[in-house]
Amino acid sequence: MQTKKTEFFTTPLTRFAPTIADITGVTAPAMSPAERVEEIKDLVLEKTGRPFVERTVIYNPDALGAWFIDKYADMFRPVTSRCPLRVDYLxxxxxxxxxxxxxxxxxxxxxxxxxxxxxxxxxxxxxLFDRWADAGKKTAMVSVAGQSIPLLFQGRDIDYFLYKTDGAVIDKTVELIKSGEYDVIEAYVMEYDTVMHMTHPQSIFAKNAARRHVRGFERIYEAMKESYPPQSSFLAFAPDHGVHREKYLLGNHGKNIPEDMNLSHFYTVI
Ligand SMILES: [Zn+2]
Structure with a gap:
């Protein structure tokens, strides 16, 4: 079904955290809503035969909005073809x-x-980082240093691996997956966001950055497939917001428009 460009998605992003808590076998963060993204729970149950997975990797590439992924569907095929579930969030x-x-x-x-x-x-x-730590889940955050996730969620009882570049983040994430030591890994990369602010959302430079985020996903997927027992782990391709091009031509985000607000996540059990 084709989504009209002017339509807003409806499932609020607040439902992500309690749903991920459920499928990782921990209690939901205190301020979570009661509602869940039932399709995620169904996917886990269907693929593993249980309501939760043993290991989880949440991959957070910044600023890849729903319209961009749809417009450049071929670019994102390595993600969409590996993920049986797409969830559209506002x-x-x-x-x-x-x-x-x-x-x-x-x-x-x-x-x-x-x-x-x-x-x-x-x-x-x-x-979620507190819930995982309290439940004794060994958790790693791998991120570009100085960015939102490591600053907001600093000081938790988890392991932090902070780097200057996306490339180092992906390399470390793959290494940690292969080590088998972690129950949960969160990985944040940001080149597309940086480059689209300097140029615009569909510039050659921005598209190359997006391709590298897709390649990062592929490397994470392959490492999980190689290192974890079959049908036991969950991988999320989970950006934060979309983007638009301003009249002054540069890329930006922050407006209450579908281009910025409509978000698609892609999920799979490996
Ligand atoms: Zn962002």
Whole structure:
């Protein structure tokens, strides 16, 4: 079914955190809503025969919105062909990175987590990272240093691996997967966002950056397939918000428009 460009998606991004809590076998973060993304739970049950998985990798490439993925469907085929489930979310307003990731890992709305702009405070409220740590799950955050996720969710009882470049993030993520030491790994990369702000969302440079995010996903997928027992782990391709091109020609995001607010995630059990 073709989605009209002007339509807003409806499933709120707040449902991601409690659903991921369920399928990783931990209690939901305190501010999560009661509603779940039932299709994710169904996928896990169908593929593993159980309501939860043994290992989880959440891959967070910044700013790859639904329209971009649909427009460049061939570019994203390595993701979409490996993921039987696509979930369309309405991200949080304003669609800025810390606002959206603040919600993605807590289940809280911006009014509840208090981030309404491009600011990156130490967010002390209950999050998936706290739930995983409390449940004794060995958890790694692998990220570009100084960015929203490591700043918001600093000081948790998890292992932090922070680097200057996306390439180092992917290399380390693959290494940690192959080590078999971690129950949960979160990996954040950001080149597309950086480049589309400097150029525009469909520039050659931005598209090359997006291709590298797809390649990163492929490497993570292959490492999981090689290292984890079959049908036991969950992989999420989980961006935070979309983007648009301003009249002054550069790429941007932060408006209440479908281009910025409509978000698609892709999920698979490996
Ligand atoms: Zn972002």
């Amino acid at each position: 991200t949080m307003f304003p669609p800025k990175t810390p606002v959206c990731f603040g919600t993605m890992f807590t289940g809280a709305t911006p009014d509840q987590h208090g981030i309404h702009a491009y600011v990156k405070p130490h967010l002390k409220m209950d999050s």
